[in-house]
Amino acid sequence: MYIYLPIAEMSVNVFLILGMGGAVGFLSGLFGVGGGFLMTPLLIFLGVPAPVAVSTGANQIVASSISGVIAHWRRGNLDFTMGFVLLAGGIVGSSLGVLIFKWLETLGQIDLVIKLCYVIFLGIIGGLMLLESVRTILQVRKSGARRRKLHEHNWMHGLPLKMRFRKSKLYISALLPLGIGCLVGILSAIMGVGGGFIMVPAMIYMLGMRTSMVVGTSLLQIIFVTANVTFLQAISTQTVDVVLAILLLIGAVFGAQFGSQLAVKLKGEQLRVLLALMVVSVCLKLAFDLVATPDDIYSIVVASGG
Amino acid sequence: MSIADRSRLAGIAVIAFALICSASARAQDLIADLSSHRVDITTGFTGADLLLFGSVDDTGDIVVTVTGPKENITVRRKDRVAGIWMNTKSIQFTGAPNFYAVASSRPLEEIAPPEVLARQEIGADQLRLKVANGQDSRAREEVAEFRKALIRRKRAQGLYAQTPGDVTVIASKLFRTQVHFPATLATGIYTAVVYLIRDGRVVHAQTTPLVVEKVGIGAEVYTFAHTRSATYGLAAIIIAVVAGWLAAAVFRKV
Numbered sequence: 171m172y173i174y175l176p177i178a179e180m181s182v183n184v185f186l187i188l189g190m191g192g193a194v195g196f197l198s199g200l201f202g203v204g205g206g207f208l209m210t211p212l213l214i215f216l217g218v219p220a221p222v223a224v225s226t227g228a229n230q231i232v233a234s235s236i237s238g239v240i241a242h243w244r245r246g247n248l249d250f251t252m253g254f255v256l257l258a259g260g261i262v263g264s265s266l267g268v269l270i271f272k273w274l275e276t277l278g279q280i281d282l283v284i285k286l287c288y289v290i291f292l293g294i295i296g297g298l299m300l301l302e303s304v305r306t307i308l309q310v311r312k313s314g315a316r317r318r319k320l321h322e323h324n325w326m327h328g329l330p331l332k333m334r335f336r337k338s339k340l341y342i343s344a345l346l347p348l349g350i351g352c353l354v355g356i357l358s359a360i361m362g363v364g365g366g367f368i369m370v371p372a373m374i375y376m377l378g379m380r381t382s383m384v385v386g387t388s389l390l391q392i393i394f395v396t397a398n399v400t401f402l403q404a405i406s407t408q409t410v411d412v413v414l415a416i417l418l419l420i421g422a423v424f425g426a427q428f429g430s431q432l433a434v435k436l437k438g439e440q441l442r443v444l445l446a447l448m449v450v451s452v453c454l455k456l457a458f459d460l461v462a463t464p465d466d467i468y469s470i471v472v473a474s475g476g
Numbered sequence: 477m478s479i480a481d482r483s484r485l486a487g488i489a490v491i492a493f494a495l496i497c498s499a500s501a502r503a504q505d506l507i508a509d510l511s512s513h514r515v516d517i518t519t520g521f522t523g524a525d526l527l528l529f530g531s532v533d534d535t536g537d538i539v540v541t542v543t544g545p546k547e548n549i550t551v552r553r554k555d556r557v558a559g560i561w562m563n564t565k566s567i568q569f570t571g572a573p574n575f576y577a578v579a580s581s582r583p584l585e586e587i588a589p590p591e592v593l594a595r596q597e598i599g600a601d602q603l604r605l606k607v608a609n610g611q612d613s614r615a616r617e618e619v620a621e622f623r624k625a626l627i628r629r630k631r632a633q634g635l636y637a638q639t640p641g642d643v644t645v646i647a648s649k650l651f652r653t654q655v656h657f658p659a660t661l662a663t664g665i666y667t668a669v670v671y672l673i674r675d676g677r678v679v680h681a682q683t684t685p686l687v688v689e690k691v692g693i694g695a696e697v698y699t700f701a702h703t704r705s706a707t708y709g710l711a712a713i714i715i716a717v718v719a720g721w722l723a724a725a726v727f728r729k730v
Contacts, residue, residue: 174521174659176694177701181522181659217660229712236720241727282562397713404709408701412712413694419716423723460560466632467554467561468625472547472574 177411178222184417186216191421195234198422199241199429200436201385201445203370206231206363206396207288207452209418218414225403225410226418228396231364233419234426235393241430242386249337249383253390255344256351256369260395263355268402271360287361289457295371296449302375303442310439338379338387346377351391358399364392367449374442381438385430505533506680508540508651508670514687515657519694523659526686528668529652536674537580537587538643538651539598542686544575544635545664548608551622551629567622568608574662575635576600579642579653588676596671596678600627600636634658663688 174181190212194205206227213223242248274283333344350372358365366388373384404410433441508530515524528540552566580587584599594602605623607614630636635658643653655668666686672679690698701708 172520172522172659174517174519174694176690176697179660179662181520229716232713233716233720233723236717237723238720240721240724244728282560397716400713400716401706401709404701404712405705408705408708410701410709410712412697412701412708412715415712416715416719419719423720426720427723427727462561464554464561466625466629468622468629469552469554469563470626470629471550471552 173413173417175218175411175414177409178218178226178414180217182216182218182414187414187417188421191230191418192425193421194418195237195422195425196429197425197448198231198234198366198389199238199426199431200433201366201370201429201441201448203364203366203388203445205234205366205422207292207361207367208448210363211452211456213414218411219409221403221407221409222411222414225400225407226414228364228399228403229410229412229415230418230422231396232393232400233415234422235364235389235396237423238389238426238430239386239393241427242389245386245434246337247382248386248390249335249379250390251333252335252338252340252347252373252377252379253387255333255347256354256387256391257394259348259351259353260355260358260365260391261398263352263357264359264395264398265355266352267356267359270356274360284361285456285460287357289453289460291357291361291368292449292453292456295368296446296453298375299371299442299446300450303439303446306439307443338377338383340377340379342377347373350376355395358395364396366392367445370445381441382434385433506670506672506682507531508668508682508684510668510684510686513685514689515661517661517663517688517690517694518692521659521694523661524657526655526657527652528655528670528684529650530670530682531650532645532672532680533649534672534674534679535648536672536679537582538645538653539578539580539584539587539671539673540643540653540655540668541598541671542575542577542655542666542668543573543597544662544666544688545573546571547574547662548572549626551626553622553625565618567614567619569605569623569626570608572603572605572626572630574664575657575666576603576630577637577639577655579639579655581641581643581645581651583640584638587673588678592673592676592678596681598671600631600638603627633660635660657688661688663690 171184172181173184194209197203197208198205209227209230210223213227214220239248331344332341334341350369354365354369354372357368369388369391370384373379373388374381400410508528511527515526532538548568548570549572550566550568552563554561555564557564578599584593593599597603605626607619627636637656643651645651666688668684668686670682
């Protein structure tokens, strides 16, 4: 069954889109990532124009994040204080990111910068997570259930403006989550994603939050970032395809529920290995595309109506 | 009405049309029409086929071209820089039709010499693509290479088509050809031109317009998105919020 997408101006198989939404939604509920870093390349691969893929992806992530946040909230895995401090940083960061994006666009090569950003960040984060979580699993196997310290103390705990995050059992400087939120905001504006795949590891490793708490809290901030992106794209580029978004989100909201149900059953380090593997494989695919000889070294793009 | 039904009706129309023509229109040597003068892009649109048919009172070859609205197209070339393929050179062409199809009763090169084809812009290779202002200093070979690439990419997308032998001529009098429009069709005014070519010269030509338009819910969504963008953006967010909340509520019961 095919349906014509009015903004993307193409027809797509309904079941393919529903399935894609479901798969990405499942991962989003499981890991707390918005799934934009998977959805956007998938949509582009289907032939959806890149701007439409980015804007519509953002719209759909709003839905799957809300569905995921509610599910995590019911289980008490949501730190509102932390979420809003991150969000404050995110708003500053994404405004900066939009400026940087415009500057890169005038230089040309924005496509290459986006791809390189993906490869570098996915590679570093995925690789580090994979190493760390595999090590944890091996250690647990060797020495049984050894009780670890809640988190390591280092220079980051010497920063001023200390704040108490009751839910996360943390007493840290507010500058840390603000900074992380800001950095994620910049990257998400440039890469066109919610930024969950950067935020989740940052919260685990830099803030020392529990993995189960991180997922819900990350989704909370993603709701606002992606809603903002949806609105800005709708008024400035008119590239939000509601028909495509509805199809994607029907699949995604259900997928996210199954994902978050599975998330409570898995152990933190298992969850991290899986997320790391996924991040690394997307990174390898993108890196391969940059190096492999393309089918046709020429490409065409419509400049403007003439 | 399905595409098959349309073709069947059009087939009947061809015969009726031919009878009328032979009786009354002796003076006209070439008469042609399309099975429909509009393509409606509906919610279930997956492409369309139109029948172009007509009668000819003279010997010669029939060539049919269908040209879509013009647009500016940037052609980019990738080169390997430090092991990575990146866009290096680009040329912008103006006046490239979004869609271009040509069908003929025999291969084009057997019908007319290249000068004649070029004058009428018959065949994708003969399209008059101009290099955009400020880029006209490019080497001629380079421009030719980029031009070829544009046509090649358009063909790969199914938007440029060339089908020699696809015009069926019955008893040197009636002709018909099927024009296929892919699902990625742009909206706008298209032009179908039928040429009668004899001894390498265009003897007659007839032009028929064709409108491609979005209709139904799709058209309304598009208009909404472009005329009341802020409301549209808010609506998109509200739909997403409600859908996410509904899903969470449904799953709580289960």
